[in-house]
Amino acid sequence: DRAATVERLRELYDAHSENSEVAVRYAKGLFNLTYDQSPEECATTVERLKELYDAHSENAEVAVQYAKGLVNLFCDQSPEDLSATVDQLESLYNKHSNNQEITQYYAGCLVDLALSQTEEADVRCTLERSQAVLDQHSDDSDIQLRHAQTWFNLTLVQAESDIPSTVSEIAAFLRDHPDAIPKFREALDKYLSKHPDHTVRYQPLLELGGDGHA
Secondary structure, three states: OHHHHHHHHHHHHHHOOOOHHHHHHHHHHHHHHOOOOOHHHHHHHHHHHHHHHHHOOOOHHHHHHHHHHHHHHHHOOOHHHHHHHHHHHHHHHHHOOOOHHHHHHHHHHHHHHHHHOOOHHHHHHHHHHHHHHHHHOOOOHHHHHHHHHHHHHHOOOOOHHHHHHHHHHHHHHHHHOHHHHHHHHHHHHHHHHHOHHHOOOOHHHHHHHOOOOO
């Protein structure tokens, strides 16, 4: 039923492709279609969103719907396909770096991309991309949080001897950006509930919350 409705929106758009409001409605329909689709179906829908965006690249709302479709695609992809989707998000972000929603989606996917990576060099590359976003949005506590989380994921692939230095650097970063600490600690506590044997490893981060334990 949803697909049939989107087809009706497509027909309307084809007849009024110059109308920005119709383009936005069609984009929203396509985004809603990405829910519950298979990865292959979702990829096809996202490609339609890209074509729509290419025709209305100055329309911020169409860009947001395209970004949201990319996020839905990202969430169901296999690890080897994630990088290509993040590359598309990065391209979209570069054109709309002042759009808060697109910035948040891109930064969030960088966290998850780093989590999926198994080589330290790859995670460091993702961390550099996260740093570039932070450089443009240094006062945004959510971006500070996403950067700290991407950085944390580096510790999951490092040699044991290198982890303390990274943890200390993350702790120093968070002390300089205290608004990001509560949500970071919440995520860390969830992680440690599944990996209690890592508590000592992350003690400097736990101390940021003031209670000294997870």
